[in-house]
Amino acid sequence: MSGHVDIPAETPLLSASKLVSSALSKLQQGQSTDPSALKQLQLALSILTSLDPYLDTHSSPASPALSSLLKATLEEDWTARHKEGKTTFPMAAGWSAGAYEGNFVAHVARSIGAKRVLEVGMFTGTTTLAVVERLPPAKEGGKIVALELDAWLGDFVKPHFERAGCADKFELVTGPAKQSLDELTKRGEEPFDLVFIDADKTGYEGYFKQIMDGGLLRKGGVFLVDNTLYKGAPLLSKQSDRKDLYGSVDGIAEDNAEALVRFNDIVAKDDRCEVTLLPVRDGLTWINRVA
Numbered sequence: 328m329s330g331h332v333d334i335p336a337e338t339p340l341l342s343a344s345k346l347v348s349s350a351l352s353k354l355q356q357g358q359s360t361d362p363s364a365l366k367q368l369q370l371a372l373s374i375l376t377s378l379d380p381y382l383d384t385h386s387s388p389a390s391p392a393l394s395s396l397l398k399a400t401l402e403e404d405w406t407a408r409h410k411e412g413k414t415t416f417p418m419a420a421g422w423s424a425g426a427y428e429g430n431f432v433a434h435v436a437r438s439i440g441a442k443r444v445l446e447v448g449m450f451t452g453t454t455t456l457a458v459v460e461r462l463p464p465a466k467e468g469g470k471i472v473a474l475e476l477d478a479w480l481g482d483f484v485k486p487h488f489e490r491a492g493c494a495d496k497f498e499l500v501t502g503p504a505k506q507s508l509d510e511l512t513k514r515g516e517e518p519f520d521l522v523f524i525d526a527d528k529t530g531y532e533g534y535f536k537q538i539m540d541g542g543l544l545r546k547g548g549v550f551l552v553d554n555t556l557y558k559g560a561p562l563l564s565k566q567s568d569r570k571d572l573y574g575s576v577d578g579i580a581e582d583n584a585e586a587l588v589r590f591n592d593i594v595a596k597d598d599r600c601e602v603t604l605l606p607v608r609d610g611l612t613w614i615n616r617v618a
């Protein structure tokens with residue numbers, strides 16, 4: 328028997344939602360002065376806001392090289408770089424997946440014994456560095472290829488990879504990822520063991536198809552795809568509710584959100600894949616290519 332069997336998950340988010348739901352029903356019954364409702368909402372808020380910092384502090388810390396790259400990412404003047412034309416988009420340090428997720432992708436790479444990794448959308452290379460530090464030496468086949476639109480980001484990351492002693496395991500291919508993936512296929516690049524997709528969200532569907540059809544991920548290999556719970560939008564099944572979300576929370580791009588709603592539906596139904604959507608940060612989908 329196959330399909331989805333829902334076993335209720337006991338998670339921090341479930342606790343928070345129970346608290347909010349109980350408090351809300353009291354408030355809706357006109358008991359707005361009930362102090363327990365306020366306390367429940369405060370507890371819910373604490374749980375919701377503590378989750379990500381707690382995950383960070385109870386997971387392995389970043390290596391010295393990764394800490395220094397994260398610091399440089401945080402301290403960079405992204406507004407100035409965009410004005411100078413060095414970056415296509417107005418970027419921010421928050422575009423980095425950060426130490427926790429970078430380390431998670433690296434754990435996966437190590438656990439599956441990956442030697443060859445492809446990253447689509449590098450930014451300041453924090454995940455790239457976390458992964459490359461754990462790959463086998465270049466002479467044993469360890470290699471990460473990162474695709475990135477902006478060549479300037481290559482200059483930004485280079486000294487960090489050199490200092491970490493990993494420059495020989497790293498190749499950057501600049502330009503639009505669609506073209507770069509075509510180039511990799513044309514030059515007969517050996518299939519990768521792990522592919523991390525984290526570039527423009529409206530491109531995900533195309534990148535997934537190109538990688539699968541172009542044979543860039545080996546059979547048995549793993550995709551990790553970032554932002555698949557994009558700010559919570561895919562959790563709202565009605566488009567009218569999602570529109571309310573876009574209107575009420577800053578920083579949610581409707582085209583990105585809708586692209587991820589579609590992407591999640593497509594991969595969940597792809598019978599060449601085994602798919603687990605993990606609530607890691609903004610959602611991380613783990614896809615095993617089985618055919």
Ligand SMILES: C[S@@+](CC[C@H](N)C(=O)[O-])C[C@H]1O[C@@H](n2cnc3c(N)ncnc32)[C@H](O)[C@@H]1O
Pocket residue numbers: 422423424425446447448449450451452453454455474475476477502503504505525526527530
């Ligand atoms: C969210 S950031 C990547 C973060 C990075 N993977 C990490 O783990 O920290 C997305 C990156 O994708 C790049 N990007 C956007 N559109 C792209 C495209 N069409 N082709 C290649 N890269 C693109 C952006 O320039 C940006 O650096």
